[in-house]
Amino acid sequence: MNLADPSFTLLSIVLATLAGGLLSVALAAWLTYSVLTVMVRQLVSLSAGLLLGTALLNVLPEAFESGAAPAPLFATLLAGLLFFFLIEKAAIYRHSHHHEGDGHHHHHHFDSEQAGRAGFSVLVGDSVHNFCDGIIIAAAFIADWHLGVATAVAIIAHEIPQEVGDTIVLLNAGFSRQRALAYNALSGLAAVLGGVLGYFIVRPFEWLTPYLLVIAASSFIYVAVADLIPQLQRRLAWRETASQLAWLGVGLVLAALVAGGHAHESGAARDHDHAAPTR
Template structure:
């Protein structure tokens, strides 16, 4: 019975956070293809959310775990190099099928989804470990995961919709979200072994978000150099950082372990 509950709850947390993020994006009417300023703002929001998720949530949690800092920094370096090679491999594979602009978004999408899948898998392990300790703690952890995933899923959807329609972007992120359930199953059956790897998973996921923000999003934002555009980008960037920081602060109790 416990495993069934874990699977259902992790699915709700993983995919539910994608649905909530999509509804917030759509209902706020922030996706307007004919509004260049709004798109620039959203890219800034996505960059801020991804960087904040990595630097204010994932990496601090990894370093607070007690793991060797040298090992974590090495994992971060390996992750950045890995996602660089992943983007190059995808660029080479699709070199004769898409334009350069389409290639960039396709490669970014793969990098984002791989990192998101690793992150969601780690969340599933966390939820499973909480359920094993106490049923109520498991539900608290699941709600915490759902809430703190919403801001960076909004960033994911903004990035992915640059090269895909809304339905495709939602499906892609939902697949990554479903990794939460897989992590829950693995965590329930292999908790002791996987828990030792949790800091590495957090660091690897963080490396993907940092790579996407710095290699794809920030360079796009640098193309607009007027004072008004720059001011708008800074405001949205800070909004993305603040949103993640605020949500992480409120959901921190669910991640206590």
């Protein structure tokens, strides 16, 4: 199996984006309908650890070892963090809605109509998000197969809590369980489209790969620091706090193990390439 073979890289991208788009939706549906209150907090902690570990131990080192100048990469990281801040700001304003008794005069069934519109808005936004995730996964696989696997795992982990939220929004908007699952699955397939297009767009311009990796890292860091970790900053019993730290640690350890394996194999490959044959 040649990990550098372009056809194998494309197959890996398709399989990883399928897993990211459909597996996360299926797991989110299962959590929503069965063990939601038991597992979501642990998933948030695990996701935060995986995202931070993947960004800081895998993705950013790969980008900075590419030979690109550090200053533009740091500028890209800063721009990425600001970009995701603005995107989330726009989403907050877009999804703000009125409540009954707010003094506004609306026709009958206005709330149910608005809820339905909000459901479709969430689906559109999630599709765009999944499409971008697909491009990120493609860039990671093009840079290194092991990095692609680590990036896909991190994306799947952080997609699950998000898909849980999306599923709840759709159910509250009046979607049936089957319809919510079907629409979420279609939205998840946007990741496959992003991955395939990303492969054909990024591969001819591989000099862009380090910058795309930095943008991916900025996404992971922003989601972890701005969205996930604040959910954990609550006064809890010591057992729950210990559980949070343990799951956060599991995410970091998993990312560190991937980083260690990647570094070992990269070093072995460099030693093999530089070894001079003896006659």
